[in-house]
Amino acid sequence: MSAHHHVQSPATTPEDDADLARWDDDGAPPAQPRSSPGAWLRVGAELGDRLVALSGRQDLLVTCRPGTRSGAPAAFFPTLGEVEFDAGLFAPLQPHEIHPRIVGDEERYPAAWGVFVHEAAHAAHSVWTAPAGANPRLVEAALLLEESRVEGAHLTRRPTDRTYLRTSARTLVMPDVAHPTLQGVEHAAAVAALILGRRDVGILDAGETQAVSDLCEKVLGADLLATLTRIWTAAHQCADHDATTMLAHAQDWCDALDIAAPALPVPEGLPDLLSGAVGVVMDSAAATDAADLAAQAAATSAMATRSRAQANDRAQQASRRRQAAATAKSVFNSGGATVNPDGTPAPHSNPVTGSRRPTSAEQSSASRLSRALRAAAYRERTEERTTSPTPPGRLNMRAALARDAQRAAGSVPTAEPFTHTRRRNSPTPPLRVGIAVDVSGSMRAACAPVASAAWIVARAAALTDPDSRTATIAYDRHLTALTRPTHRAPERVTQFHANGGSHNLANALDALDHGLELSRPGAGRLLVIVTDAQYTPDETAEAVTRVKQLTNAGCAVLQLTLTAKSRHLPGTTLLHLPQPSSAPAAIATAATTAIRRTR
Incomplete structure (x- = not known):
């Protein structure tokens, strides 16, 4: 073409580089x-x-x-x-x-x-080369068919290059269409091979090439266009070294044009019509590529935004973990001092009023709870049975007879007569119980029963499993550790009063989570919050965020309330106790349930 x-x-x-040439001295400066x-x-x-x-x-x-x-x-x-x-x-x-x-x-x-x-x-x-003396017209037709054939073959090896092959079509095809060496019907056939051939190998889309397809069908006729389509489709399957087949397809191409061309009228201004149709195809392809590029840019931007959000979330989580570790270190200090949320001491806000020896009833309750926890933590041994054709194992006579029958029948024996049972002890899960008690002025009735419950749970956990740990934090705007996450049972019951103001449950939960590892599976985990939840919206939102994190990690969260005016913290299991004295029994029951459900 x-x-x-x-x-x-x-x-x-080969010629010398044109950029090294200089004009003859005719009075003008040399070309730069x-x-x-x-x-x-x-x-x-x-x-x-x-x-x-x-x-x-x-x-x-x-x-x-x-x-x-x-x-x-x-x-x-x-x-x-x-x-x-x-x-x-x-x-x-x-x-x-x-x-x-x-x-x-x-x-x-x-x-x-x-x-x-x-x-x-x-x-x-x-890779194929035309033999010496080949008809130049056949070679021209073969090279025309070669244009789409090589792009289709390349696309099978490197499909990601399709976008670039689409962009190259305008640069390669448009000059040949605008300045053709072939005229009339042969010109239209060449345009069909260049555009529709690329369509059939997957470079261009069918919808994009509709303008050229309609014009070529009008100029060439449906029969001739179908014949030419079969020829370039067959050429697409030709091997890279097969010059004979390529020239045979070129011969079929020329024969089809020679037979049909004389009977086909050539529309006036055909080159302009073909250039216009090809321009429509290229504009459509450019629009499709632009839309794809915009969609890809949008997807990349969305992915980058999502990645930044995830990175920020990870950074915030890491910051919260570091803050929780610092809070836990300051709260569970050896001196038993009250601290502010930033970890600085607040000695004048300590709600602890002293300690006392546990009563006989509290000691009995701790012993009963310890036995209940051991019973709940007990796991039956698991049994795993395997069969094999050879010892060791217990001989199953039915399987042995079946194996003998298979062998006597001349088939490959598949029965496995020996059975081996392997028993494994299941580990006993430890217990993690964190208690956060509100010591604001509205929670005075809970002080005595919660102090008793904290000692009972800590004592029972220490008697149950050496790996079990409990801790209790009293909170208003400050934080005070009543019991600490140690393996030793407390000797005395810590007493406290409730006359604080404001609420800092979020930091209390962070300290309990870090100190007891309430977010880590593998133990019976329970968080008990004793509060009426009379919080400000900001205090409630921060607390609910921590509760959601713990429940998502598999930790049971129980809220104990003592008054009818109490509010429910979303995400917690609400348990209303009209009698404050029943708080120790309720906490013990919840702890037993938590360890029983541990897997």
Whole structure:
């Protein structure tokens, strides 16, 4: 169709670089090149490095300079092992701005890279050569069919290059359509091969090529277009080395045109009609690519936003963990002092009034709870039974007879007569119980029963399992540890009063979570919050956030209330106790349930 073939024979004689030429002295200043040819040597060398991956060949040279010897934007010389590339395709970029060796740099010049990928496809798949003396018209037709064939073959190896091959179509096809060497029906057939052939190998979409398809069907007729379609479809299946088959398809192409062309009228202004139809195709493809690029950019932006949000969330979680560790360290100090949320001492706000020896009833309750916890933590031994054709194991006579019968029948014995039972002891889960008691002025009735319950639970846990731990924190705006997460049972009952103001449940929960590892599975975990939840909205929101984190981690959260005016903290299991004295029994029951449900 055009004199600008992308596969060139060695007949072209190399010329000196045009940019080195100078005008004769006619009184005018010498012409200045826009860029030095030497500056493009590096670009050509880096294109050659990338050509190895694109074509799978290591014996090729890439020359990049302003203008080409062949006159085409780029061309492949099979016998010379050279790909020449017009530096003008990179416009308006200058050589120092182009770095093809860097993967991803091609995104800044997609059209130029698409032409380069097209030539790489020729280098990889245009291996056949026409025999000496071949009809030039057949060779011309074969090279026309070769354009879409090599792109389809390249696409099977590198499907991600489809975007660049689409962008190259405008650069490669439009000049050939605007300045054709073929006329009339042959011109229309060549346009069909270049555009519809790319459609059939998956470079262009069917909807995008509808304008060319309709015009070619009108000019060529449905029968001839169907015949030509079968020819280029068959050429797409041709092997890279099979020159005979390619020339046979070219012969079929020429014969089909010779038979049908005389009877087909040529519309007036056909070149302009074909150029317009191809322009519509290219504009449609460009719009599709722009939409895809916008969608990809939107998806990338959304992913980046999501990644930043996740990173911020991880950073916030890490910050909260560090803050919780600092809070737990300051609260569970050895001196038993009351601390502010930032960990500084607040000695004048200590609610602890003293301690006393446990009563006989409290000691009995601790013993009963210890026995109940041991019973709840007990796990039956697991049994695993396996069979085998050979000892050790217990002989199963039915399976042994079945094996003898299989052997006597001449079949491969599959019965396994020996049974082995393996018993394993299941580990007893330890207990983790954290108690947070509100010591604001409205919670005076809970002081005595909660103090008793804290001692009973701590004593029972220590008697049950040496790995079990409990802790109790009294909170208003300050935090005070009533019992600490140690393996030793407290000797005395810590007494306290409730006359504080405000509430700092969130920091109390952070300290209990870190000190007892309430968020880590593998133990019976229970958090008890004794409060009427008469909080401000901000205090409630912070507390609910911590409660949700614990429940999501599998920790049971129980809220004990003593008055009818109490509010329910979302996420907790609410238990109303009209009699404050029943708090120890309620906490013991909840602890037993928590350890029983542990897996």
